Amino acid sequence: MANMNELANLVKELEEQLVTCIRCGMCQSVCPLFEQTRKEADVARGKLALLTGLMDNIFSDPDGVNERLNRCLLCGSCAANCPSGVNVLEIFIKARAILAEYKGLSPAKQLIFKKMLANPGTFDTLVAWAGKFQGLFAKPDDNAQGTSCARLVSPLLADRHFLPLAKTPFHKEIPKDGFRKKGKKLKAAIFTGCLIDKVFPNVARSAIKVLDHHGVGMSIPAGQGCCGIPALASGDRETFTRLVDHNLALFRQERFDVLVTACATCTSTIKKLWPSVYKDASSGVKEQLTELAGKTMDINQFIVDNVAPELSEAGATPDQAAEVVTYHDPCHLKKSLGVSAQPRALVRAAGCNLKEMSGSDKCCGMGGSFNVYHYDLSASIGQIKQENIAATSATTLATGCPACMMQISDMLAKGKANIRVRHPLELYAEHLENTNR
């Protein structure tokens, strides 16, 4: 391992961003992790101090800081609430990359990210295999979420209820060279995202149905890869860069007015992290990424703001007898992109009786790999969400991010709550279907 002085120099890259933290401590009021543990190293202020410590070269090895830095949901609640406007997520992501590059990725992560994720084809094949064999590992549970309990006692799976992979991933449903359809006015390119492709293909189908209904042209290029956030969250900038290059090349061949995704995490990654974290500044790629980011939008926002503004008025006086739906704000949608009214508008436009839960914008506890490595903490955070949902007596939970959909399904199944989990697009598409439109 190289010496700590070298690491200190690498962390200096973040100095201008690190000094903007005034140590006011206001982030303690919103950090879902701090709420559980009350430890300063778990909240943004503590982590930023630790990075400053690395920069000042006061530690003899990077492991302690690395471990604490990874105990974080990357939910951005701290950043959204920070009086000093500290760009906490970008700092954390870059710091994870610096540390991973310095330490070298663990062999397991190397296998997943470098060999599988970075190569969309291999990843798809492996996931298809896993889908065929998952019956061996999970027994179907008879519940509204359609989750499964882990059948084999595996320490990694614990008592998770995880959603089975779709029988056929979405990309298998569309033509080999992609899906394209002419519209009347605007044309949208769709970035599918891994979780929608492999676990929630119905969200993608609903997107097509809804955009088509409103006369929006579409193009879904084949061979899409992951947006890169799982690799990036583990500090693997190289794989991230390769995925960005791959996706960028794919979408540059298409003509479209906006790039939409139905996954809050993908949208915020494309808009915020693609341009800021992409390493090679000289290649001109950064400019292309900035341009693409400018054209990227959450699909709920696109439909309500750009395509059918009349929907924002829909369902102002809901039918009290209609299905009660409550909506969870994904962190990557509300805190990162400021989108919260539009998905709700779609739920109302779907004829549902929207009932707010308390703390609708509180993190669900998923946090990507946080859920894998800190399942107990993730579950205690999720339990608060589950209780808030149950208290509304809603029969459906809607949310605009498939990662939240997974976590909340697990939590609701655990709490034995008979509540289904849907994307607002699915509800709206169902409504269009039922009303024969």
Add this chain to the structure above:
Amino acid sequence: MITKAIVDRLKEIVGPENVLTQREDMLTYSYDAAVLDAKMPAAAVMPGNTEEIGDVVTVCHENSIPLTVRGAGTNLSGGTIPENTGLVMLTGRLNKIIEINEADMYAVVQPGVVTATLAAAVEAKGLFYPPDPGSQAVSTLGGNVAENAGGLRGLKYGVTKDYVMGLRFFDARGNYVKTGSRTVKCATGYNITGLMVGSEGTLGVLDEITLKLIPAPAARHSLVAVYDTIDQASETVAAIIAARIVPATLEILDNFTIRAVEDFSKAGLPVEAAALLLIEVDGHPAVVKEEGEKVEALCKKMGAASINVAQTDEERDKIWAARRSALSALAKLKPTLVLEDATVPRSKIPDMVKSLQEIAERYQIDIGTFGHAGDGNLHPTILTDKRNTEEFHRVEAAIEEIFDRALALGGTLSGEHGTGIAKAPFLEKEAGYSSILFSRQLRAALDPKNILNPGKITGVSTD
């Protein structure tokens, strides 16, 4: 020194998961919100109940270990910067509201309860806990009591000290002391409660706190008045007080702050204005109406260029959102923010504001001023970059001059942020040597081993 045997003993008391000693964790307990050099402690503990607090204090006493209690670590005077050989006690697990008594209107809380959490719980019962420091979303009641925290409502409702009815705390030897009562009146013994408020962890470790509650005001009325000169604004403050009206809140923003807030929030503030006054009267609806009209008339009479009265709750929220975003807006301008709170008799506000402008000019530094004009407590906020040592020296000199001017006007170094380490060297200027000596003797008698938050208030650290 904290030996391995002592760490083991601490683990026995609070459980191994609640004792931290790794260097990384120590770094995270080495600072607070004050702009001062950090100092790492040797260990940190998180007790979960009264007994555990007492046992930890006893261990410190027996082994002469410096002990610093830490709530949310948001104080602005270095009160939670520990000693290198010391122990930090975290109150994060002590966060239960023990009782809210509606009939007798008081609440009993553990010290780690967050201020806003109590305020909300009390409000849900139609009662009111007025002290509202800007940090209330995170600050703890233990920290509020130990700093005698103020807030926006100080003018009419007072500060934390006006609400502390009784305390239970451990003294330096680990004895459990009960002071005050749950009654409105109490005339037994010394007023130890009063002594403990603002003691910054130097006289004892607070456990249970009994706080007075009052009925919530039935009506509120808010307005903003815009001024072309800061003098007109200050004179309005004096005129309102002279008219025997006591608004719940009477805040001022200077031009520098107005521009920062407008850049940041695009709330439509008049960026040319020299000053804004944000005023709220509350109470019985009939009184509120009458006082609201009088205040409006006074603002006009004293030369307000325009007045905007909130007609709805939304408009009211907008007014206070502008005030609340003042600090954020300023914080975004430069990396380092030094938030001062020198306070003067309220009739001296115009002189103080003028002094601040002169000081900013003389030392060539940026100062945004906002604050509680109604009670003379201004927050000159200095924006700088502490890595720029030359400029930071000028900032330090400017701060000293702010202190001097405030004292010359009959004021105090700190209205609400406490002495801590930051103001300890200047305290003598304000209070005189005998007062420091008295305080040191008091401490020496109560804490002969000097273990309770050494170095704070009366100076002299053990390291």
